Amino acid sequence: MKKILVTGGFGYIGSHTIIHLLDNGFDLVSIDDLSNAKDSVADNIEAITGKRITNYPVDLKDLEATKDVFRKEGPFAGIIHFAASKHVGESVEKPLKYFRNNLVGLLNVLDCMREFGTENLIFSSSCSVYGNATELPVTEATRRQEAESPYGRTKQMGEDILQDVTKNIPGITTVLLRYFNPAGAHPSGLNGEDPANKASNLVPVITETAIGKRKEMTVFGNDYDTRDGSCIRDYIHVMDLAAAHTLALQYLLEGRNQESCEVFNLGIGEGVTVLEAIQAFEKTTGQKLNYAIGPRRAGDVEAIYANYKKAAERLGWQPHFSIDDIMSSAWKWEQRRTEKASA
Ligand code: WQD
Numbered sequence: 001m002k003k004i005l006v007t008g009g010f011g012y013i014g015s016h017t018i019i020h021l022l023d024n025g026f027d028l029v030s031i032d033d034l035s036n037a038k039d040s041v042a043d044n045i046e047a048i049t050g051k052r053i054t055n056y057p058v059d060l061k062d063l064e065a066t067k068d069v070f071r072k073e074g075p076f077a078g079i080i081h082f083a084a085s086k087h088v089g090e091s092v093e094k095p096l097k098y099f100r101n102n103l104v105g106l107l108n109v110l111d112c113m114r115e116f117g118t119e120n121l122i123f124s125s126s127c128s129v130y131g132n133a134t135e136l137p138v139t140e141a142t143r144r145q146e147a148e149s150p151y152g153r154t155k156q157m158g159e160d161i162l163q164d165v166t167k168n169i170p171g172i173t174t175v176l177l178r179y180f181n182p183a184g185a186h187p188s189g190l191n192g193e194d195p196a197n198k199a200s201n202l203v204p205v206i207t208e209t210a211i212g213k214r215k216e217m218t219v220f221g222n223d224y225d226t227r228d229g230s231c232i233r234d235y236i237h238v239m240d241l242a243a244a245h246t247l248a249l250q251y252l253l254e255g256r257n258q259e260s261c262e263v264f265n266l267g268i269g270e271g272v273t274v275l276e277a278i279q280a281f282e283k284t285t286g287q288k289l290n291y292a293i294g295p296r297r298a299g300d301v302e303a304i305y306a307n308y309k310k311a312a313e314r315l316g317w318q319p320h321f322s323i324d325d326i327m328s329s330a331w332k333w334e335q336r337r338t339e340k341a342s343a
Contacts, residue, residue: 002253003073004028005118007109008082010037010055012193013124013182013241015045017080019191020242021249022049029073030055031066032083036195044191060105063112070116078120078249081109084154088128088299089200091151102154103161110165113172120252121174122245125159127234127267127304128152129178136271137234137307140178140263148299159263166260173260175248180234180267180306182241184326185333192333193238202277203235203326207334210287217289219274221296226303230274234267234305237321237329241266247315258314267306268319281327 004021008014009030015037021028022045034057046052054073058065060083070076084102085091091098106123113121129152130138131145147153162174183203185192193204209217222229244266251257272280278289311317321329 002026002077003075004249005031005073005076005079006082007031007060007079007105008037008084009053010034010039010041011082012195013179013238014082015041015191016186016238017082017242017245018053019045019048019186020239020246022051024246028053029069031058031060031069033057033059036085036197038194041191041194047190048186048188060108061101063108066108066112067115070112074116074118076116076118077253078122079109079113079118080122080245080249081106082124084124086151087200088149088151091149091154092299095150098150098154103157106158106161110172114169119171119173120249121162121172122248122252123158123162123174123176125176125178125263126152126155127178127180127265127306129156129159130304132301133304136303137269137305138265139307140265140310148301163261173252173257175252175257176261176263177244177248178263178265179241180236180265180304182238183235183330184237184239184321185329186239187329189329189332189336192330192337194337202274203330206278206281206289207330209291210281210285210289210331211334211338213338215290217291218294219278219291220294220300222275222293223296224302226273228273228275231300232271232273232303232305234270235272235277235323235326236266236268236319237326240268240319240321244311244315244317247317251315262314264311264315265306265308266311267308269306269308270323271303271305272323277323280323281331284324284327285331287331
């Protein structure tokens with residue numbers, strides 16, 4: 001049985017990917033320092049899969065503690081590296097935290113791969129590496145623009161490190177997955193986005209407003225050059241994203257990769273505006289949303305959505321969930337997590 005290490009495994013995308021990996025027969029452990037995740041995620045994973053996952057609450061910046069996990073639980077056939085700080089706004093206020101956490105963490109994982117003989121790495125990258133893309137939909141060949149934030153910069157630097165490392169260090173092969181806008185929750189309603197700090201992404205802000213945790217939400221600008229003036233994004237259901245990680249892992253484990261470092265866009269190729277997303281929520285859930293139009297948010301790009309042809313052809317990936325599925329699953333999760341919190 002090939003054993004996999006998932007870093008950031010109790011986070012939003014990490015936990016849904018663990019569920020998908022377990023359902024596909026993988027054996028795995030998680031390293032998650034729980035700085036933006038809750039230990040109770042283990043209960044959600046067990047409720048859905050019937051399996052109990054071991055998480056090591058280790059900070060990847062602590063190389064010795066990270067090596068101890070490799071000594072105890074290795075060898076690993078592959079690593080899926082989610083662990084990173086991910087809030088665009090926070091990264092502008094605390095750039096040093098983001099460069100240290102996201103880059104030292106990656107470098108320590110690479111040191112461990114070399115010392116303990118792990119060859120395969122899947123890296124969480126982001127559409128933010130494209131900045132204000134000059135062509136739409138973006139393909140993997142679309143030139144990266146200046147990052148709009150230190151967060152986006154750490155993803156560009158992470159990609160550059162891996163491109164260089166795989167060229168100069170034999171035996172390490174990587175896949176870089178550029179996520180567009182992950183959203184939604186596990187269809188069972190038993191796991192979903194449950195950030196330790198205040199949500200800032202659109203879909204959780206919508207569901208928190210609808211359930212009454214926020215009086216109203218703000219649409220950050222309706223004066224963009226788009227069909228209704230609000231920004232366009234490519235919302236991808238978290239379970240579609242999870243499935244892509246399993247396929248990428250199998251791609252590397254079976255040696256089907258064509259280069260030592262390959263990049264894939266993971267979006268569904270549909271641009272949805274903020275106002276259309278709100279309309280999809282209201283239509284799908286029957287909930288009226290209280291929102292106001294406000295000023296633009298610094299760092300927002302006007303529009304970005306993906307061409308995912310490469311992932312379809314090389315990984316055999318296809319998205320199966322729509323914006324309506326995202327909204328209905330997110331709402332189901334919000335109701336459940338609010339119920340649990342008040343129990
Ligand atoms: C989406 C749209 C906002 C909240 C970020 C990261 C990106 C990736 C996904 C990790 C924008 C608008 C939002 C609100 C609003 N992360 N909005 N009111 O910024 O596109 O992408 O998350 O990989 O790297 O940058 O996501 O959900 O914050 O915003 O109007 O209260 O919703 O202006 O147009 P974003 P988001």
